[in-house]
Amino acid sequence: MVKINTDSPKKSLTKSTADDKTDSDNNKNHEQESSDAVYTDAVSKLYAVGDLVDVRDPEHGAWFESKIIRIVHDQKGKKSEHEKEKGSDTSSSYQSQNYDCNDLENKPPIEMNGDCKPKSKGIAKYFTKSPKGKKKDKDSKSETRIVDNLLYKVQLDNDEDDSESYCKEKDIRPRARTIIDIKDLKVGQTVMVNYNIEEPMEKGYWFDFKVSEIRKLRTSYDLVGTLYLGPEAVPQNDTKIRLQDKIFAIEEVVPLEKRSDEYNRLMTMNPEKRSQPLTCLTCRDDEEALCKDCGCYVCLGKEFPEKIVLCDECNYGYHMSCLKPPLKDLPDEDWYCPSCKRDPQDVVAPGAAKQTKKKNASQSKRDWGRGMACVGKTKTCAMPANHFGPIPGIEVGMCWRFRIQLSESGVHRPPVSGIHGRDVEGAYSIVLSGGYEDDVDNGNEFTYTGSGGRDLSGNKRTAEQSCDQTLTRENKALARNCAVNQIKEDGADAGENWKNGKPVRVVRSYKMMKHFPKYAPSEGIRYDGIYKVVKYYPEKGLSGYRVWKYLLRRDDPSPAPWEAGAKHYPIVYPDGYLEAEAEKKALKQKQNTKSKGKVTKKRALRESNQSAESECDISPPAKKRKTASENKRKGKSSKTKSTTSPNGSILEMFSPKRRNSANGMKQVKKSESVLTSEERDAIKADTLNSKLWGECLAVCDSWGKKEFVEFVSMQFLCIICQEVAASPVTTPCLHNFCMACLKLAFKTTGAICPCCRQNLAKYEPEPNEELKTALRSIMTGYDAGKK
Numbered sequence: 001m002v003k004i005n006t007d008s009p010k011k012s013l014t015k016s017t018a019d020d021k022t023d024s025d026n027n028k029n030h031e032q033e034s035s036d037a038v039y040t041d042a043v044s045k046l047y048a049v050g051d052l053v054d055v056r057d058p059e060h061g062a063w064f065e066s067k068i069i070r071i072v073h074d075q076k077g078k079k080s081e082h083e084k085e086k087g088s089d090t091s092s093s094y095q096s097q098n099y100d101c102n103d104l105e106n107k108p109p110i111e112m113n114g115d116c117k118p119k120s121k122g123i124a125k126y127f128t129k130s131p132k133g134k135k136k137d138k139d140s141k142s143e144t145r146i147v148d149n150l151l152y153k154v155q156l157d158n159d160e161d162d163s164e165s166y167c168k169e170k171d172i173r174p175r176a177r178t179i180i181d182i183k184d185l186k187v188g189q190t191v192m193v194n195y196n197i198e199e200p201m202e203k204g205y206w207f208d209f210k211v212s213e214i215r216k217l218r219t220s221y222d223l224v225g226t227l228y229l230g231p232e233a234v235p236q237n238d239t240k241i242r243l244q245d246k247i248f249a250i251e252e253v254v255p256l257e258k259r260s261d262e263y264n265r266l267m268t269m270n271p272e273k274r275s276q277p278l279t280c281l282t283c284r285d286d287e288e289a290l291c292k293d294c295g296c297y298v299c300l301g302k303e304f305p306e307k308i309v310l311c312d313e314c315n316y317g318y319h320m321s322c323l324k325p326p327l328k329d330l331p332d333e334d335w336y337c338p339s340c341k342r343d344p345q346d347v348v349a350p351g352a353a354k355q356t357k358k359k360n361a362s363q364s365k366r367d368w369g370r371g372m373a374c375v376g377k378t379k380t381c382a383m384p385a386n387h388f389g390p391i392p393g394i395e396v397g398m399c400w401r402f403r404i405q406l407s408e409s410g411v412h413r414p415p416v417s418g419i420h421g422r423d424v425e426g427a428y429s430i431v432l433s434g435g436y437e438d439d440v441d442n443g444n445e446f447t448y449t450g451s452g453g454r455d456l457s458g459n460k461r462t463a464e465q466s467c468d469q470t471l472t473r474e475n476k477a478l479a480r481n482c483a484v485n486q487i488k489e490d491g492a493d494a495g496e497n498w499k500n501g502k503p504v505r506v507v508r509s510y511k512m513m514k515h516f517p518k519y520a521p522s523e524g525i526r527y528d529g530i531y532k533v534v535k536y537y538p539e540k541g542l543s544g545y546r547v548w549k550y551l552l553r554r555d556d557p558s559p560a561p562w563e564a565g566a567k568h569y570p571i572v573y574p575d576g577y578l579e580a581e582a583e584k585k586a587l588k589q590k591q592n593t594k595s596k597g598k599v600t601k602k603r604a605l606r607e608s609n610q611s612a613e614s615e616c617d618i619s620p621p622a623k624k625r626k627t628a629s630e631n632k633r634k635g636k637s638s639k640t641k642s643t644t645s646p647n648g649s650i651l652e653m654f655s656p657k658r659r660n661s662a663n664g665m666k667q668v669k670k671s672e673s674v675l676t677s678e679e680r681d682a683i684k685a686d687t688l689n690s691k692l693w694g695e696c697l698a699v700c701d702s703w704g705k706k707e708f709v710e711f712v713s714m715q716f717l718c719i720i721c722q723e724v725a726a727s728p729v730t731t732p733c734l735h736n737f738c739m740a741c742l743k744l745a746f747k748t749t750g751a752i753c754p755c756c757r758q759n760l761a762k763y764e765p766e767p768n769e770e771l772k773t774a775l776r777s778i779m780t781g782y783d784a785g786k787k
Contacts, residue, residue, distance in 0.1 A: 469545070
């Protein structure tokens with residue numbers, strides 16, 4: 001019942017005295033006999049008492065740091081002279097063990113290429129002349145021979161209790177101390193690496209590993225090869241290991257008679273302790289951190305571990321003193337925590353009400369706004385996330401109501417952050433919302449303040465400046481857009497070459513109305529075009545702390561929304577938003593009318609009661625509301641508002657027909673006026689998809705460029721990867737796929753169309769260059785970074 005570390009290797013090592021091939025019952029009997037057996041001390045030619053070794057766990061095959069404390073004779077391990085002579089030619093030390101022989105178990109006989117000759121069957125084996133083998137050096141063979149009648153008593157470094165574990169010579173080897181650099185690692189080399197069987201991305205125990213491939217990643221390495229598990233070193237081929245720790249070489253055994261003084265000193269000197277797997281992944285084994293997974297579920301403390309009891313249902317630990325009422329003694333039977341305990345009197349009888357079950361998920365009482373602050377995306381932009389420049393179909397002046405709509409359109413992906421970029425590539429877009437007091441907006445040119453320098457602990461969205469900003473992450477990303485040769489800590493200026501910098505999409509928010517109302521939208525968030533970074537520099541801000549400032553200048557052919565001749569677009573609302581707001585407003589008005597009648601009745605009743613109780617007291621006359629009829633009698637105009645539902649008026653106001661008529665534009669637009677000549681020629685060249693392009697052009701005539709781009713993304717969507725087809729392939733059945741996706745589908749399901757299942761055995765996939773050109777002309781850079 002007391003919470004202990006069940007993953008300790010001591011348990012598995014105590015079973016090493018039993019024969020590996022016997023049943024579990026024989027293991028128990030053998031352990032009982034071994035505890036009663038009397039061992040006699042012995043002397044080994046390979047190891048001495050006090051040597052630091054690695055011992056193999058018989059359950060998983062992992063190696064643990066230990067120390068030899070005694071060498072004895074194995075009473076049941078003695079063999080006859082015939083068995084010794086027979087086994088002397090085949091036995092070898094663990095260090096010279098050939099793992100490739102174990103690998104042959106997984107290969108068919110045809111692939112052995114005669115390495116292991118099949119045994120003769122029947123009477124033929126008596127007439128087969130065995131070839132004479134070469135004579136081996138007796139001295140070298142005796143040095144590495146495994147002596148089966150010796151047992152080594154080892155003490156694990158991580159085990160504080162006295163050990164009773166005895167191991168055979170094949171299960172120990174000298175302590176690993178030689179570290180191999182990844183640059184010196186070679187294919188085919190057998191080393192010892194750290195690996196976690198259950199959680200491959202976390203640190204685990206140490207296993208033998210034969211390298212077959214080394215893969216270089218951006219920040220680390222991946223090793224692919226054969227992992228050896230279990231007491232018999234069973235090979236696990238094609239195992240991928242993420243390199244998270246050191247690589248150790250397997251040390252060779254040096255006999256006692258050939259050891260030098262330096263080697264004897266190394267065998268008794270403790271090297272640096274190797275890492276071990278984490279016991280708790282939540283707190284990462286931090287003793288000072290409060291954790292309910294490895295500590296008390298009530299107080300989250302880890303003190304007095306001997307007084308922590310485990311629930312047999314949820315497996316959480318509780319201090320006996322934290323329970324209500326406190327638990328004085330450990331229970332002999334199963335124990336359940338208050339959340340899991342069921343009272344026998346509360347057991348539901350057949351046909352009675354259903355018993356409620358404990359909810360494991362925590363119910364947060366925090367109010368998250370119940371609106372668009374935590375809503376998820378309903379669609380995704382077809383352009384890559386690291387795309388520089390304008391988004392196809394998005395015109396200067398388009399406006400959205402919420403930030404999440406910006407993320408869906410691809411103009412600005414982060415729903416909260418003001419800068420979208422990577423410090424190694426640059427910034428793709430920024431939002432100018434006046435969140436920093438040092439921002440200065442002059443329309444075609446503005447000074448932007450970097451991010452950071454604020455304490456946002458407690459899941460805050462914003463806070464006051466509390467420290468200096470640094471040129472890292474998003475700040476460094478925005479600095480990379482400046483046309484300079486090198487990023488400097490004291491800033492840089494592009495001068496006259498500012499137009500050679502990387503483009504940045506700039507979005508202005510309605511929050512700028514407080515500070516610079518001339519250039520800010522009255523509602524929502526508006527796309528204002530492409531800007532370039534002229535210079536960036538550090539400066540002491542109004543808060544007294546150092547901030548990074550960026551001067552951005554407009555470089556867009558389209559006129560700015562505040563300039564003459566600019567197009568004005570209606571604000572874009574989420575789907576169903578206007579209808580929901582209209583229903584909410586109508587319901588609120590209905591509730592207000594009901595509440596007015598109730599308030600009038602209650603007031604009249606209260607006044608009558610007061611007059612009945614105190615007839616002597618003169619109560620002030622109640623104010624009489626003027627009705628609309630009285631206002632008409634006095635000649636005053638009524639200004640009361642209508643209480644009818646605004647559904648019809650709002651929907652008509654923002655419908656496409658109403659919008660076009662309000663702006664004085666034609667209801668139907670011609671695709672020739674929206675699409676360029678290059679786009680029209682590219683569309684006409686793709687004759688295989690002429691029917692699909694006809695539907696797309698009809699949408700362009702009726703709705704415009706933005707809806708046209710969205711419809712094209714939907715029509716030429718690859719049903720396998722759910723993205724616009726990159727290197728598109730048009731099949732004979734006129735379905736479009738990515739080249740890589742179609743080849744993968746052919747390998748998986750055969751040469752059939754993934755959409756209509758038409759047989760494509762005689763079809764050789766080739767990219768549709770006309771479709772590829774048309775898609776690139778409409779959505780420039782949509783396939784960047786895709787194969």
